[in-house]
Amino acid sequence: MKLKGHSAVDLIINKRKVIEKIFTVLVILSLICLPMVGVNYDLTKYLPDSSPSAQALDIMENEFTYPGMGRVMLEDVTLYEAKSIKDRIADVPGVDMVMWCDTTTNIYGSSEFIDYANIEDYYKDGSAYMDVIFLEKDSSPRTHKAVREIEQLVGDRGLVAGSAVSDTNLGPTINAEVARVMVLAVIIIFLILTITTTSWFEPVLFLSVLGIAIIINMGSNIIFGEISFLSNAVGAVLQLACSMDYSIFLLHAFSEEKANGVQPEQAMANALRSAFSSISASGATTIVGFLALALMEFGIGPDMGFVLAKGIALSLLTVLLLMPALILRFQDVVAKTRHRSFIPTNLRSFGEFTYKLRKPVLIAVMILIIPCYVAQGMADFTYGNEAVANSPGTPVYDAEQQMNAKFGQSNMMLALVPLNGNVTEKAMSEELESLPYVRYAMGLAGVLPDGIPEDFLPESITGMLHSEHWARIILNVRSAGESADAFRYADEIRAIINRYYPDEQTYLVGVTPSTQDIKDIIVPDNARVNLISLLGVALVVALTYKSAFLPLVVLIPIECAVFINTALPYIYGQRTMFLGFIIVSCIQLGATIDYSILLTGNYLDARSQGDKKESAIRAVTVSAESILTSGLILMTVAYGLFFMTSVEAISALGQLIGRGALISLLLVLFLLPCCLMIFDKWIVKPDYAQKKHAKMNRIRATKLKLPTLSELHQQRLLLHEQIQANRRARHRAQLEHLQKLLHRKNAAPDADTAKEEEEHHDENN
Known part of the structure; x- marks a missing residue:
């Protein structure tokens, strides 16, 4: 088979069976690698080598080891009972020392000689308190095993807490909770897609494609050796939420081409060419937003930035390479499972409603934006490992x-x-x-x-x-x-x-x-990361639309949404993690800028045929369904993290992302059309419609090139077809022969019965 001179689109369609096999292998390899990816729960490991704490930890590791810490409180015990349990805890493998009052007080002496006021930090009112210092760090398997033994020793007689205990319970807790979030997210996303699509099978197709991308991303994290608990917890759910648009864009483009009477393979070729710019622009803005985190000096930024950006890149590749093969394979299933649309086909009234509110919304945002910009940095922030600890109720x-x-x-x-x-x-x-x-x-x-x-x-x-x-x-x-x-x-x-x-x-x-070191490092990171993510996304939009002014307009509602979202913790008086404050700015910008790009593109399309008012109404009418679908999906997975995880850092990040998606969605639908109208003369080009029509004409005029078969390959295919035909003929002959035998077997008993009846009749006569 010769493919010389074929375009990338031709190869994707002609080689789709090979692509399916490649992705099958990648999924299997990723599932094998997945258990080998380490997860780190200690934020201090991400301090730069130049920080005092990092230098001290290196010395501690080399000279003493850096010990894990635990706390034990025994209830309703005498001094002697507490001493007995304390000695048993000290003998647990992995325990370095147990700090208690017996180091300074002879508890075996007469109680008259014990000054209980001097030991009330360790024993009072029948309760005993001890600090446990482990030989190895909190995250060590040896420490985890020691914690489990101490919990068994204490039993119902007391309580065990401390950083080592939190670390021991953190991994299983996060894994179980994130698994529940993913299950709930898949169910709710399926319901959302079922409502917004017209086939029962389309949601299965979307989720399958992104599920494959998520598995490959999680398995390929082995290249990092170890990732942070934040990347591990939010990576999959954010990849699912942020990547859904790509598959929706491609399937809708394919459906439109097929509706025009184009053959399936050619329709897919047209869909890939027409949807590529919107899919790539959407993916590029999200990737740029995530990669901005990699510029943080605090190491968890690069950790999350690379993991999330890799996930979006893999989702893009999976949608562009694998999804065409699956759409063509299951197009009959999609057609057979069609259902009526569950949402209004025309959202014109909603578009008119947003147009009426454009001025009040603009005035409200102008009044709020400066106070919100100031307030966003005034919240009560947390910076360190205590934000990783379990939340109230655990x-x-x-x-x-x-x-x-x-x-x-x-x-x-x-x-x-x-x-x-x-x-x-x-x-x-x-x-x-x-x-x-x-x-x-x-x-x-x-x-x-x-x-x-x-x-x-x-x-x-x-x-x-x-x-x-x-x-x-x-x-x-x-x-x-x-x-x-x-x-x-x-x-x-x-x-x-x-x-x-x-x-x-x-x-x-x-x-x-x-x-303190984390705070000194991470605060300066904020301004740098926000500026880089903003410039990066603006550059992608400028290159996509070939306009230097359009990025400013597109970014207005998203940046306003970011300022409002990050100011709300201060307004509510909530304590929030500064790391999440930085991360959410990049994620909200990268993930929701797609809404602005989509509505702006529809405004420019409508503007080539109508005035500003009609274009603003039509842009919302055409875009609302897609924006609402994408926004609801992102909100679902983010608020799932907020409501269903007990780890404060993950829960708070989920709340920030979910709330940010909602605010971005509302401002894009209600504020952006007004901004587009205000800046209309600077963003609308006279030849926009002409260039777009010319582009679509070129796409539809480009015919799919089928592979050129060599003479030897043609003979091989003919021979294969002949073998298949002969095999089918043999199967038919064997089936016919078997049917004849069964017919004869059934006919013989009938003949014997008839003969017996005839003989019986003669005897009676």
Whole structure:
């Protein structure tokens, strides 16, 4: 078979069976790779190498390992029962040490000699509190196994919480919740597509194509080795929501061509050529919006940017390469499952309604936009790992609150100082422990008995707090991991450390210091990422329409929607994650700019035949169904994340995306037509209609080139057809022979019965 001189469209159609086989192999390989993709839940891993926390974590990993942290509270226990359970917890493999009052108090002495006021941080009113320090980090499988053993040891007698416990439960929790979101999203999307299409099978076709793209994207994430929990949680649902338009564009273009009496293969060739510009422009704007995240200095931006952009690119390829094959394969099924339209075929009245509201909407937006722009950066933001913790209502969160109510908050920090003298270290530890918000500051110099050299103690004990070059002091602070008080305490602790080690490098490690570093890095990222995403999308629109002014008009409603959406947390008084604040700006811009592009294109088409008023009404009339369908799908999957996930970071991001899609949808339908009319003379070109008609004429005049068969290939096909014909003939002959045998077998008993009846009749006579 010769394909020389064939275009890409010809190859897609002529080689569609090969394409189906290639995608089948890709899906199988992706399913194999999927379990091998690692998922990271620790935001500190995305700090740049130059940040103090990243440098401190490297030292900690090399010298001591960076320990996971846990909290245990026992209820209705005596001191001796608590001591017994504490010792059993300390013996659990993977546990480094358990901090409790028995390190400073002889609990086996008479109760008369125990000052209970001195140990109320650890035991009071029949309840005991302990801090557990693990040998390995929170995300280590060894730590997870240790957490499960501690939970079994504690049982119903108490509660277990802390960052290690959250990390242990986070993976299974997110996976289960996201799976439920995907199931619900597929069901609701199927219902939306059923209402907005005219075939029961079309939604199955759309979801199948995008399901294949999602599987390939998830499996191909193995190239990154490990992805963030945010990318893993929202990647599939956002890919599903943002890519649905591409398949709808292609199928509608194919249906229009077939309705004009064009043969299926030629209709698909015309559809690919006519829909390619709109599909590619839509995909390119979304990809650019996601790739802007990759410019963040904070590493989770590149992580999410590359994963999401790759997903959209794979969806584009799947729609352009595989979907034509599936449409041609199942076109008869689509035709047989046709149903009446469930929505009005003419939305003219809705278009007229939006036209009447154009001025009030414009005035309202002009009044709101400046306050919203100012307010968007004034919300109460969170920055660090505490946003990854479970939300209210989950067992870990409830356990944490009960512990805080009984014994106060617990925030573990680790100070790293040079190993150059126990005297300085001990004096610093004592001053740190004297701070009113510090529970304890434990260093080896502080707990080493007077007169006993460090060399006398086994390395298994000294190695927990001293390495070859560094000393480690464990501090427990009465605060949340992320709060104004926590930041102030961390700054005061750093000042004391620097005073004792004025000319040497020191580090403070923990949730609070890491969060401070994340804040210092991520805030400057915001302005840069927003500017790049805006310029990138504007460039794509300018190249698509070959106009330098049109991008400004197209972006007006989307940017206004972004400002309003990101200002609402401040207006509502909600605490929101700053990372989600950055991410949603790029996602909302990239995913909903398609609505503006679609309506603008329909306005320009209508403008070539009518005045501005009629064009604005017609643009909304023609675009409303597609915009509402796309917007409802994005809102469905986003609000599914909001309502069905217990992880605050994912839930908040879902709310921001869902609300942003709704605001963008409304402003495109109600504000953009007015903007198009205002800037009409700068965006409407006199020869627009002529160029478009010429383009469509060229597309329909380009005939599909079928493969040229060589003489040998023709002989091979004829031989194959002859073999098939002979095989069918043999099958028919065998069937006819079998039918004759069955007929004879049935006829023989009838003949025997007739003979017996005749003989019986003769005997009677």
